[in-house]
Amino acid sequence: MNLITCLLKRNDCYRAGQRITPKGVMIHSTGAPNPMLRRYVQPMPGDQGYDQLMERLGRNPNGNSWNRSGVGACVHGFIGKLADGSIGTAQTLPWGWRGWHAGNGTTRPSANNTHISFEICEDGLEDRDYFEAVYREAVELTAMLCQMYDLDPTEPGVICHSEGHALGMASGHADVMHWFPRFGKTMDDFRADVAEDMHNEHTPNEVPEEDIDVKPDLPITSEQFSALMGEYLSGLSLQPGSDWSAEDRAKSIEIGLIKGVGDLNDDGEMDFAWRSWATREETTAMLLRLVPIITPEVAEAVATALQPAIEEMVQKLMEGKA
Ligand SMILES: [Zn+2]
Numbered sequence: 001m002n003l004i005t006c007l008l009k010r011n012d013c014y015r016a017g018q019r020i021t022p023k024g025v026m027i028h029s030t031g032a033p034n035p036m037l038r039r040y041v042q043p044m045p046g047d048q049g050y051d052q053l054m055e056r057l058g059r060n061p062n063g064n065s066w067n068r069s070g071v072g073a074c075v076h077g078f079i080g081k082l083a084d085g086s087i088g089t090a091q092t093l094p095w096g097w098r099g100w101h102a103g104n105g106t107t108r109p110s111a112n113n114t115h116i117s118f119e120i121c122e123d124g125l126e127d128r129d130y131f132e133a134v135y136r137e138a139v140e141l142t143a144m145l146c147q148m149y150d151l152d153p154t155e156p157g158v159i160c161h162s163e164g165h166a167l168g169m170a171s172g173h174a175d176v177m178h179w180f181p182r183f184g185k186t187m188d189d190f191r192a193d194v195a196e197d198m199h200n201e202h203t204p205n206e207v208p209e210e211d212i213d214v215k216p217d218l219p220i221t222s223e224q225f226s227a228l229m230g231e232y233l234s235g236l237s238l239q240p241g242s243d244w245s246a247e248d249r250a251k252s253i254e255i256g257l258i259k260g261v262g263d264l265n266d267d268g269e270m271d272f273a274w275r276s277w278a279t280r281e282e283t284t285a286m287l288l289r290l291v292p293i294i295t296p297e298v299a300e301a302v303a304t305a306l307q308p309a310i311e312e313m314v315q316k317l318m319e320g321k322a
Helices: 012-016 052-058 128-149 161-168 187-197 224-239 243-254 280-321
Strands: 003-005 024-029 077-081 087-091 115-120 158-160
Touching: 003 052, 024 128, 052 187, 077 128, 087 128, 087 158, 128 187, 158 161, 158 187
Parallel strands: 003 087, 024 115, 024 158, 077 115
Antiparallel strands: 077 087
């Protein structure tokens, strides 16, 4: 197992800081084809080890990791690809905390109150090598957690989200049974593999208590603020424009009102930072670009409006002459 710690300290669940006595482990998969851990897991500027973590994870340029307020969900860990393409696990909540992963129970209390949880990042669900690698990682992580908390790796100790729903302790989701059986694995196989792996000794991954303090109102330095604002703006810059503005955006490029800001995400295409802010200098440049565009039209409009008056004046002059 290749385990790193990157706590999602800005997630509302983390900030709630509730503790549980773990009774089991619930396995999820993300339901979206993106195997990269960086999609979900990013440190915050100012976090201990920020640079090293960013190097391991790679940068999520879209500002949509789960390390922010408003996600409405949080798990204790993610399994997926590190920046170098290798498979890894990122611990994102202290194991003994209450995660937000199971939703509401139907006939029993939610597994949020009892189960440690992790998400396996889904790819296109066609790649056997990827599946086998993340499956193995999940087995080892679950075995480590069962050892740490003295958990029974049979049902309902170790279950997936869909089993949790069937047991009345989770919302209605299909994970992971829409995926594992494609490669011949059931949750019974998984539990058996975990039980088998518990014969091996796993080094527990504990987060030092001083690292997990919840300090939601901790003041930040101006350096941290600048770094956060930079992250925020670069996130905005890469968001695609809204549907409603598609026609106007195309037109503004066509007439030269807006110019690209460069290739921000190295995808070989010019980016326009549609959702980002315009500065006063950019506004000035855009207004000045308008002048040559609108001048001929304005001139024509003025001429058309003045035509009757000019004709009248000419008529009077002619009459006067006559
Ligand atoms: Zn789930």
